[in-house]
Amino acid sequence: MTILLYDLVGHDQTRPYSPHCWKTAMSLAHKGLDFETVPTTFLDVPAVEGGVSKTIPVIRDGNAVVADSFQIALYLDQAYPERPTLFGGEGGEAMARFIERWSQMTLHPYLGAAALMDIYRRQNEANRAYFRESREARFGKKLEDVAAVRESGLAAFRASLEPLRNMLTYQPFIGGDAPLYPDYIVFGALQWVRVTSPFQYLAADDPVSGWFERCLDLHDGIGRTVDAAA
Amino acid sequence: MTILLYDLVGHDQTRPYSPHCWKTAMSLAHKGLDFETVPTTFLDVPAVEGGVSKTIPVIRDGNAVVADSFQIALYLDQAYPERPTLFGGEGGEAMARFIERWSQMTLHPYLGAAALMDIYRRQNEANRAYFRESREARFGKKLEDVAAVRESGLAAFRASLEPLRNMLTYQPFIGGDAPLYPDYIVFGALQWVRVTSPFQYLAADDPVSGWFERCLDLHDGIGRTVDAAA
Incomplete structure (x- = not known):
């Protein structure tokens, strides 16, 4: 199933710009995982996945919802150990x-x-x-x-x-x-x-x-x- | 065989003080390896192990002579993989x-x-x-x-x-x-x-x-x- 990335944007939905969301986009690409972004403005954040986090990125991977770019990277290495590592141990x-x-x-x-x-x-x-x-x-x-x-x-x-x-x-x-x-x-x-x-x-x-x-x-x-x- | 650590001292040979030699002393202790220090002043450094390095620490471990605290740490993890790791991968x-x-x-x-x-x-x-x-x-x-x-x-x-x-x-x-x-x-x-x-x-x-x-x-x-x- 394609992973969803709630990705911060301004008025132009094609230009994600959050440093933390970019960490996650690069992490997903590093793992070779397909993902779709959900363009999300500041005012949209409180509604993301029922208000799971005050900040984004948040990802949904099947039933798993994970917030915080660092926690997402740890999650990806644990959930997909057969794919290229993000931490190297x-x-x-x-x-x-x-x-x-x-x-x-x-x-x-x-x-x-x-x-x-x-x-x-x-x-x-x-x-x-x-x-x-x-x-x-x-x-x-x-x-x-x-x-x-x-x-x-x-x-x-x-x-x-x-x-x-x-x-x-x-x-x-x-x-x-x-x-x-x-x-x-x-x-x-x-x-x-x-x-x-x-x-x-x-x-x-x-x-x-x-x-x-x-x-x-x-x-x-x-x-x-x-x-x-x- | 006990490892030798060439350790920088001043006039008091019991007070090693080099930041880099302390990195190595801690590394050796972390690995649980026995070592003896060779008190070495600045002017002694050129003669250490036949002039192998312009700086200390230098260690001798049997036939192996290794200079530079970072290289020594890498060497110790490679030479003693069964002992506690210094890098964790x-x-x-x-x-x-x-x-x-x-x-x-x-x-x-x-x-x-x-x-x-x-x-x-x-x-x-x-x-x-x-x-x-x-x-x-x-x-x-x-x-x-x-x-x-x-x-x-x-x-x-x-x-x-x-x-x-x-x-x-x-x-x-x-x-x-x-x-x-x-x-x-x-x-x-x-x-x-x-x-x-x-x-x-x-x-x-x-x-x-x-x-x-x-x-x-x-x-x-x-x-x-x-x-x-x-």
């Missing part, structure tokens, strides 16, 4: 959590702030109101003021990628010779801004750009099915 | 490289600068001259000026531990329920300054301090065989 499952927290604590605050107005403009009217209210409460300031970090924080953001950049002198993927789930974790963060924001977050000659392009090529180029924001 | 081997680069790029620059004068004072006269010359060339300034970062960089250093700190809300070790090699990677960095420098790098109520204390308790408290610097 128990050590990988544990260490992936560190890398997930690194991405969330180091990359997401800057990227989420820098692309904030781009994400806002991609919502329909009802979702814009929700997004402004919820994000201004979270940040404690106007959306427009949060996004000012895009220029002022760029150098620090690029510097914060140094562990990944330096790792790439040892191996082509976080997973080693081939990608594993942590590659999709960091990919999700960069794909989020690639498809919402025309700003150039990575320098073209940054080795991290080379890695990101390799990730975009994976699994029949699933990451390129949404064009870069113009 | 191929995924862990790959992801540990990211965490190693994170520790090296994020924690080491501050810690190595902040503890520089403490490390200097722990050398004998000949090694002091070597240390001052080589480090002043590396940093492009006087040792005393490098170490000024200890206060000015403390807040940023503590903030840089946030991925680890946040991960600890999910699991007690980077390896999950129990430690794996990446725990020893980060442990090595903090043990380096614990045994050389009386400065308080971690706040007492930081969850990272709790994790570090758990690491000090591991393997019959091998990390506590050297007292904290006073």
